[in-house]
Amino acid sequence: MSDVIRSDEGSETMIKIENITKTYNKTVKALDNISFSVKGGEIVGFIGPNGSGKTTTMKILTGIIKPDMGKVTINGFNIREDPIEAKRSIGYIADNPDIFLRLKGLEFLELIGDIYKVPTDVRRSRTKDLAEKFGLTDALGSPMISYSHGMRQKIMVIAALIHKPPVWILDEPMIGLDPKSAFELKQLMREHTKEGNAVFFSTHVLEVAEKLCDRVIIIKNGHILYDGTLEELENQNKNKSLENIFLELTEK
Amino acid sequence: MKLYFRLVSALIKGVEPNDKEKKRNKIFYVVMSIIAGFGIMLPMAFFVGIIMYTATGALMQNGTQENGIEMFLHLIAVFSFIFGLNVFFSVFYFSGDIENLLPLPLKPYQITASKFTAAMISESVMEYLVIIAALAGYIIGGNMPLYSWLTAIIGTLTMPILPLIYCGILCMAVMYFTRFIRNKDTVNKITGVFTFLVIAGIVYLIAQSGFDSGKLIDALSNPENRLLETMNIIFPTIPLLTGSLGNGGILNFLMYIAVNIVAIAVFMIIAQFIYFPSVAGVGQSMSHKGKSADMTEKMHQISCSASYLKKELKILLRTPAYFTNCVMINFLVPVFVYLAYLINGQTNFLDSFIYGIRSGNEETVLIFMIGISAVSVLVTALNCIASSGITREGKHFSFIKYIPVSYMTQINVKAAVSIIISGAGMLTGVIIACLLLNTGIKFTIFCCLLSLLSVSFATYLGIYMDSINPKLIWDDELNALRGNYNIFFNMAIAIVTEAIICAGAYLLFKFTPTGSILIIIMLFVILMILNAVSYLLCLRGGVKNINSIE
Numbered sequence: 132m133s134d135v136i137r138s139d140e141g142s143e144t145m146i147k148i149e150n151i152t153k154t155y156n157k158t159v160k161a162l163d164n165i166s167f168s169v170k171g172g173e174i175v176g177f178i179g180p181n182g183s184g185k186t187t188t189m190k191i192l193t194g195i196i197k198p199d200m201g202k203v204t205i206n207g208f209n210i211r212e213d214p215i216e217a218k219r220s221i222g223y224i225a226d227n228p229d230i231f232l233r234l235k236g237l238e239f240l241e242l243i244g245d246i247y248k249v250p251t252d253v254r255r256s257r258t259k260d261l262a263e264k265f266g267l268t269d270a271l272g273s274p275m276i277s278y279s280h281g282m283r284q285k286i287m288v289i290a291a292l293i294h295k296p297p298v299w300i301l302d303e304p305m306i307g308l309d310p311k312s313a314f315e316l317k318q319l320m321r322e323h324t325k326e327g328n329a330v331f332f333s334t335h336v337l338e339v340a341e342k343l344c345d346r347v348i349i350i351k352n353g354h355i356l357y358d359g360t361l362e363e364l365e366n367q368n369k370n371k372s373l374e375n376i377f378l379e380l381t382e383k
Numbered sequence: 384m385k386l387y388f389r390l391v392s393a394l395i396k397g398v399e400p401n402d403k404e405k406k407r408n409k410i411f412y413v414v415m416s417i418i419a420g421f422g423i424m425l426p427m428a429f430f431v432g433i434i435m436y437t438a439t440g441a442l443m444q445n446g447t448q449e450n451g452i453e454m455f456l457h458l459i460a461v462f463s464f465i466f467g468l469n470v471f472f473s474v475f476y477f478s479g480d481i482e483n484l485l486p487l488p489l490k491p492y493q494i495t496a497s498k499f500t501a502a503m504i505s506e507s508v509m510e511y512l513v514i515i516a517a518l519a520g521y522i523i524g525g526n527m528p529l530y531s532w533l534t535a536i537i538g539t540l541t542m543p544i545l546p547l548i549y550c551g552i553l554c555m556a557v558m559y560f561t562r563f564i565r566n567k568d569t570v571n572k573i574t575g576v577f578t579f580l581v582i583a584g585i586v587y588l589i590a591q592s593g594f595d596s597g598k599l600i601d602a603l604s605n606p607e608n609r610l611l612e613t614m615n616i617i618f619p620t621i622p623l624l625t626g627s628l629g630n631g632g633i634l635n636f637l638m639y640i641a642v643n644i645v646a647i648a649v650f651m652i653i654a655q656f657i658y659f660p661s662v663a664g665v666g667q668s669m670s671h672k673g674k675s676a677d678m679t680e681k682m683h684q685i686s687c688s689a690s691y692l693k694k695e696l697k698i699l700l701r702t703p704a705y706f707t708n709c710v711m712i713n714f715l716v717p718v719f720v721y722l723a724y725l726i727n728g729q730t731n732f733l734d735s736f737i738y739g740i741r742s743g744n745e746e747t748v749l750i751f752m753i754g755i756s757a758v759s760v761l762v763t764a765l766n767c768i769a770s771s772g773i774t775r776e777g778k779h780f781s782f783i784k785y786i787p788v789s790y791m792t793q794i795n796v797k798a799a800v801s802i803i804i805s806g807a808g809m810l811t812g813v814i815i816a817c818l819l820l821n822t823g824i825k826f827t828i829f830c831c832l833l834s835l836l837s838v839s840f841a842t843y844l845g846i847y848m849d850s851i852n853p854k855l856i857w858d859d860e861l862n863a864l865r866g867n868y869n870i871f872f873n874m875a876i877a878i879v880t881e882a883i884i885c886a887g888a889y890l891l892f893k894f895t896p897t898g899s900i901l902i903i904i905m906l907f908v909i910l911m912i913l914n915a916v917s918y919l920l921c922l923r924g925g926v927k928n929i930n931s932i933e
């Protein structure tokens with residue numbers, strides 16, 4: 132484990148978001164007073180159609196954008212008051228993997244390792260491990276500009292995992308991954324939560340969430356429509372497939 | 384035609400910030416535009432105008448007045464050709480919108496013509512200013528009739544067409560006939576070296592003339608100037624344009640228009656035939672496969688700042704567009720210095736300067752020091768490493784915000800990159816100059832310090848200026864630098880500030896009994912204060928700006 136300080140308060144609730152509202156350009160209300168929390172040991176899926184506010188929420192969680200109002204706590208640290216400690220607790224995969232394409236894959240991982248202070252030996256073994264899992268070992272020495280979209284996405288995944296942060300925030304992480312890598316990632320997400328960490332990921336594909344999540348949060352037009360387990364959701368709507376429930380919910 | 388205008392406006396808008404972004408920074412833009420206008424554009428236009436006015440007056444005596452303006456316009460044409468090469472390779476073959484435009488039911492000439500127009504309009508703003516200023520100097524100096532002004536305005540707007548058509552045709556021909564340039568990195572490298580050579584060549588030619596304007600006028604008043612005759616064949620629009628300014632220029636003007644129309648027609652016909660075949664199979668960049676037995680064994684931890692610094696340096700050095708525009712330019716300084724020394728002995732001006740330094744003449748030493756400071760600031764602003772420090776992050780700007788590294792640390796690392804690269808070029812130049820002038824160790828160290836202080840002031844100022852409104856939406860690295868108002872505004876502020884200081888120092892020496900030592904000490908103190916101010920600007924304003932960028 133890298134030197135992330137775990138505060139006492141955060142041992143239970145790893146992500147806490149309270150009454151967040153965000154308006155773009157004073158006109159587009161992307162998020163309207165949303166609140167939820169994610170506990171350690173939980174995988175939570177964030178589901179919603181395109182443009183519903185998933186990326187916006189994740190950017191607020193990671194401190195990239197400032198909400199109009201509301202409070203974000205990550206691992207017990209307020210993202211505004213303790214930004215460095217809060218950010219150190221997060222492994223984030225942005226929705227666009229095209230970053231520092233002039234660097235080689237390995238150089239990018241080195242940069243991330245140095246930023247999150249991952250010691251040399253830990254870094255070596257983790258990189259080796261993860262690169263093998265994702266079939267990226269041979270590409271580590273090439274500039275990322277020569278990578279396919281999927282390979283770039285994989286490097287982002289490795290970069291977000293290399294420092295084993297207590298909180299994973301993954302924005303549509305499955306996009307562009309081949310089935311094997313998607314399987315590996317899901318596996319990693321499960322392992323990670325077993326160690327008491329939290330995983331919060333967004334998707335607009337229902338199937339991904341179905342098998343993986345302990346809980347789902349459904350968002351539409353900046354409002355949270357549902358927050359609970361998928362089982363409960365199915366019980367509430369007997370005789371309907373999940374897909375239909377989802378469509379009904381989000382098409383209102 | 385309607386389609387053409389729509390495409391052009393779509394292409395121009397593509398590179399401009401959207402309305403919302405503009406509105407937010409309206410006051411900033413107005414203030415900056417005024418500073419840039421009065422600080423750089425007007426003085427430059429005025430300078431060009433005066434030179435043309437004087438030259439025309441001098442050349443009138445033996446009736447060769449159009450030689451001056453023609454030569455000047457040819458120089459502009461050559462420059463716009465050189466700088467256009469990179470731009471046209473990029474817009475015709477490597478820009479991101481190609482993939483979207485190609486599948487549309489558009490004719491090749493429609494795509495190329497609209498891209499040509501958009502590029503010409505956005506690349507030529509400064510050029511228009513210089514041309515109109517030169518023509519104004521010529522018209523006034525030559526007592527031309529009133530209607531020449533109208534001709535001059537039309538001429539200004541249309542003059543860049545021919546050199547850029549050459550560019551466009553050359554780009555298409557190169558891409559059509561050669562198979563080796565399949566990615567923009569190669570193009571950037573080749574055009575970068577080419578630009579460097581041409582600029583060095585022009586500097587060498589100017590240096591050979593010994594900074595002697597008399598010789599230049601002599602050469603230009605020769606009615607049978609070989610160089611000019613050749614250039615008039617290469618760019619036939621230029622003599623036609625100057626010819627149409629004087630009395631009875633209507634015929635020349637009609638021919639000027641006709642030649643331009645023919646050139647455009649030729650361009651469109653060529654585009655129609657070779658654009659599609661040449662654009663097929665163009666890739667974004669080379670893919671080199673490296674083998675990696677066990678790359679991971681090479682990994683080792685270093686400090687966060689050092690790692691960040693390495694990343695910034697690697698990106699600057701490996702991206703050809705940055706390498707040629709931001710890095711190489713610094714090393715023109717030592718080249719200049721050495722060239723200037725080589726041709727000494729041929730001119731009185733340099734001779735007396737060198738003698739002045741060696742003998743410790745107060746005024747010469749002061750000018751030397753002021754010059755070092757001025758060039759340091761100019762080079763740092765010009766290479767735009769600092770003033771594009773945030774802009775270069777582009778679409779992945781959010782990286783700055785989500786990593787657990789404070790914004791000021793990141794600003795400091797970005798500043799270090801600028802200071803290292805600008806400083807390397809400047810100090811090499813300064814040390815070579817001091818060695819050639821035999822100034823002694825202490826003096827040399829002093830000069831280096833002065834240069835570094837100036838560089839770091841301009842660096843922090845540049846980063847602050849960039850943080851106010853970085854241009855984060857670009858798809859080609861060259862576009863991050865070209866047409867970036869921040870870089871331009873930063874240059875304006877840096878130049879104006881430095882000009883005030885330098886002029887102040889010199890005037891103080893000339894018109895008050897203040898000694899040169901005291902003035903140099905004051906220069907040091909002022910630079911240190913400016914360093915503190917620009918650092919504080921970053922610490923207070925820059926960090927806040929980064930915080931509010933989304």
Ligand SMILES: Nc1ncnc2c1ncn2[C@@H]1O[C@H](COP(=O)(O)OP(=O)(O)O)[C@@H](O)[C@H]1O
Pocket residue numbers: 155156159160161179180181182183184185186187188933
């Ligand atoms: N930078 C921005 N400026 C203006 N509007 C934005 C911006 N980013 C997102 N939006 C708007 O906010 C809403 C939510 O977007 P986003 O969070 O990206 O959705 P999702 O990730 O769920 O697809 C959309 O209506 C989108 O148009």
Ligand SMILES: [Mg+2]
Pocket residue numbers: 185186187226
């Ligand atoms: Mg999204």
